[in-house]
Amino acid sequence: MNETEASRTQGATISRAQRILDALPAIVCVLDLAGPRLTGHNAALVRALGCTGEELLSRGVEALSARIHPDDLAGLAARAAELAAARDGGVVEGELRARTIEGGQEERLFAVRAEVFTRGDDGAAREVVVFAEDVTARKRREQGGPRRDALLAALCDRAPVFMYAKDRDGAFLLASRSMEDLVGATPGSMLGKTDGDFCPPEVASIYKDVDDLVRRNGAPFEAEEIVPQAQGDRTLYTIKFPLRGEGVPEGAVAGFSVDITRVKAAEREREAARDELLAAQQDTIRELVTPLLPIAEGVLVMPLIGFFDGARASRIIETLLEGVERHSARIAIIDITGVKAVDVQVAEMLVQSARAVGLLGAQVVLTGIQPAIAQTLIELDVDLRGLVTAGTLRSGIAYVVPVGQARGGQEARHARRE
Structure with a gap:
C-alpha cells in the first residue's frame, strides 16, 4: 500500500470515528491542557453551546467556561491537576452544573468523566478526553x-374517595384507608388479597368481569354501583382504568370510587318534587281545558273548545262525572259552540257522557250545535237519545234553570227534544 492509499484509508477511519462520536447523545470533547484549548469534540457539544465547529476550535474553552456554574468552575483546576498526575486508565469523575442552549435558562446537572487521552515526551498528561451526560431528569426522579x-x-x-390498584390476578397492590373502612378491613390487610376475601362471591365475580373488560379494552370504564352495607346500601360512582408505567406489574388495573349516595337521594327527591309539580300542572291544565262551572243550584255548564283526542275525551267524562257528584247536580250542560269539528270519537264521547251522567241520576243538555256539526252527526248516524239539545248556550240555560231550581221532582217546563 503506497503512502497515498494509506493516507486515504486513515482519513476514512477518522471520518467514521467522528460520525460515531456525533451520534452519541452525551457530550464528548478532547481538551489540550497546555493551551488550554479544545482539539476535538462531537455534535452534542455544538448543540449544547450553540457554536460552530470552527468557533469551538478557536474559543471553545472560553465558550464552555461561560456556561459552567462559577462554583463548579473553580474546582476544575484541582480536577485537572488530579488528571495530570493520573496513570494511564485513571479516571476522574464528578458532577457540574451548566446552562445549555437546548435547556434555555434552566440550569442542568451533568455527570462528568475524564481520563488521560495523550501524554507528552516527558510522560505528563497532555490531552484529556471528557464525557458529560445530562442527568438532570434522573436526579429529579431519584430525589422525588x-x-x-x-x-x-x-x-x-x-383521601375522601376510595382508591385501589390490583394486579392481573385481582390481588390488591394498593388500597386507601377509606377503601379498607368500606369493606371492614384493618390497615394494610387488603394487600395481596382479592375482592373475594371481602365481598360475596356474586359481587366479587362482577368486579372481576369489569376488571377483565378494562384489561381487554385498554380504556377507562365508568359506572354506578350499589354496595350493600349494614346501615343501608351505598351508591358509588366508579372509574376503572389500566395502570401502566415503570415498576407497575403487567395487567394492573386501578380505580377511583366516589360515594354519591346523598347525590342520588337528592336526585330522587327532585324527581319526586318534579313529578308532583307536573301532576299539579296537569290538574290545572285539565281544569282550564275542561272547565266545569256551576251556574245555579244543581246546574253545571261545561263549555268545550278546540279539537279532541282520546285522552281529552276521557278527561271530559271524568271531570263531568266528578262535578255532578260533587255538586249533586241534576242538569249538566255541555256546550260545543267552540268545537271545530265533530267526528266519531267526539260523538261517542257525547253519548258516553250522557249515559254516564244518567247513571248518577242527572241529565245532559247539549248546546251550541252548528248546522255543519248537525249534518255530521246525522251522516254518522249517532244515536243521541237521552240527550236534550238546544241551539245556543243561552237557550239551554233558559231551559234548565227552572229545572235546577225545582229539585223537588217537578217536571221541566218548555223542554224541547230535537
Whole structure:
C-alpha cells in the first residue's frame, strides 16, 4: 500500500470515528491542557453551546467556561491537576452544573468523566478526553421518589374517595384507608388479597368481569354501583382504568370510587318534587281545558273548545262525572259552540257522557250545535237519545234553570227534544 492509499484509508477511519462520536447523545470533547484549548469534540457539544465547529476550535474553552456554574468552575483546576498526575486508565469523575442552549435558562446537572487521552515526551498528561451526560431528569426522579412515596401514603390515608390498584390476578397492590373502612378491613390487610376475601362471591365475580373488560379494552370504564352495607346500601360512582408505567406489574388495573349516595337521594327527591309539580300542572291544565262551572243550584255548564283526542275525551267524562257528584247536580250542560269539528270519537264521547251522567241520576243538555256539526252527526248516524239539545248556550240555560231550581221532582217546563 503506497503512502497515498494509506493516507486515504486513515482519513476514512477518522471520518467514521467522528460520525460515531456525533451520534452519541452525551457530550464528548478532547481538551489540550497546555493551551488550554479544545482539539476535538462531537455534535452534542455544538448543540449544547450553540457554536460552530470552527468557533469551538478557536474559543471553545472560553465558550464552555461561560456556561459552567462559577462554583463548579473553580474546582476544575484541582480536577485537572488530579488528571495530570493520573496513570494511564485513571479516571476522574464528578458532577457540574451548566446552562445549555437546548435547556434555555434552566440550569442542568451533568455527570462528568475524564481520563488521560495523550501524554507528552516527558510522560505528563497532555490531552484529556471528557464525557458529560445530562442527568438532570434522573436526579429529579431519584430525589422525588421518597417525596412521592410520602405523598402517596398521605393521600391513601386521607383521601375522601376510595382508591385501589390490583394486579392481573385481582390481588390488591394498593388500597386507601377509606377503601379498607368500606369493606371492614384493618390497615394494610387488603394487600395481596382479592375482592373475594371481602365481598360475596356474586359481587366479587362482577368486579372481576369489569376488571377483565378494562384489561381487554385498554380504556377507562365508568359506572354506578350499589354496595350493600349494614346501615343501608351505598351508591358509588366508579372509574376503572389500566395502570401502566415503570415498576407497575403487567395487567394492573386501578380505580377511583366516589360515594354519591346523598347525590342520588337528592336526585330522587327532585324527581319526586318534579313529578308532583307536573301532576299539579296537569290538574290545572285539565281544569282550564275542561272547565266545569256551576251556574245555579244543581246546574253545571261545561263549555268545550278546540279539537279532541282520546285522552281529552276521557278527561271530559271524568271531570263531568266528578262535578255532578260533587255538586249533586241534576242538569249538566255541555256546550260545543267552540268545537271545530265533530267526528266519531267526539260523538261517542257525547253519548258516553250522557249515559254516564244518567247513571248518577242527572241529565245532559247539549248546546251550541252548528248546522255543519248537525249534518255530521246525522251522516254518522249517532244515536243521541237521552240527550236534550238546544241551539245556543243561552237557550239551554233558559231551559234548565227552572229545572235546577225545582229539585223537588217537578217536571221541566218548555223542554224541547230535537
